[in-house]
């Protein structure tokens with residue numbers, strides 16, 4: 031068996047693997063797609079100590095660093111089941127079963143998409159999902175935020191300090207965000223909130239986003255607004271479906287962890303965007319990967 035088996039090859043999984051391997055213990059990584067969300071990222075300007083980089087470069091760096099150590103990297107392999115027996119067992123889609131004394135789950139998350147024409151075409155060309163990451167790219171420009179839940183209203187407040195104007199589009203007739211956030215957003219002169227709005231299309235000029243079409247659900251009329259950026263804030267879905275009924279998840283599907291990255295199953299740790307750790311960022315997931323690996327090592331020397 032492995033000492034540490036990491037499931038996931040994003041920043042959290044890579045950091046966990048490096049920290050584990052540096053303890054001289056048998057370490058494996060199973061990843062459906064090495065690099066994770068970072069592979070889809072254009073500009074990265076908040077990876078502290080590296081002023082600017084891009085996703086593919088950072089992914090190449092992660093892989094090189096992992097392979098610098100004695101890590102068994104199993105790429106394009108998907109975990110479909112976890113079971114704790116004598117060891118923790120991870121079953122792969124191809125039927126293979128991997129055994130390990132400890133497992134670190136770092137399967138990340140995915141942004142829920144609008145599924146409207148133009149969204150995929152202009153992803154990274156105006157369509158964005160992370161205000162902390164991409165907000166500054168729209169400095170002085172008009173932007174839209176899709177979704178009036180907490181993350182949408184937080185994004186609007188955040189962006190209002192950077193961009194010229196923010197319009198929030200909410201599908202329902204009420205906002206689901208906390209009252210204190212709504213009050214704050216309403217107090218900002220450059221934030222407009224439109225309810226009963228069904229977004230229907232992302233409009234671009236072939237290079238970049240130039241507008242957004244939506245239908246007013248009360249009148250059925252279609253409108254076009256000029257925006258350079260569209261922040262989609264309709265949910266971040268943890269990749270934890272295969273863990274349902276095996277360990278403790280929140281109602282949103284996040285794996286519940288303690289300060290050491292320990293889950294509800296002894297010997298099973300978790301890190302990064304798939305967990306309850308707040309703020310989903312590269313540097314934060316790396317930190318939590320390191321924590322989980324040290325947590326797993328602690329567990330190993332005590333058991």
Ligand code: FAD
Nearest residue numbers: 038039040041042062063066067109138163302303311312
């Ligand atoms: P992920 O990166 O999601 O990696 C998950 C890994 O698990 C992948 O390897 C995946 O293939 C694998 N996996 C999933 N399910 C399974 C399974 N069942 N079996 C095996 N493997 C599995 N953050 C910043 O700090 N700065 C930025 O500029 C920035 N820009 C972003 C831009 C975009 C477009 C997106 C989508 C995100 C951005 N983020 C940014 C957020 C950042 O990418 C994430 O917070 C970070 O990647 C989370 O790391 P993670 O390792 O927890 O998960």
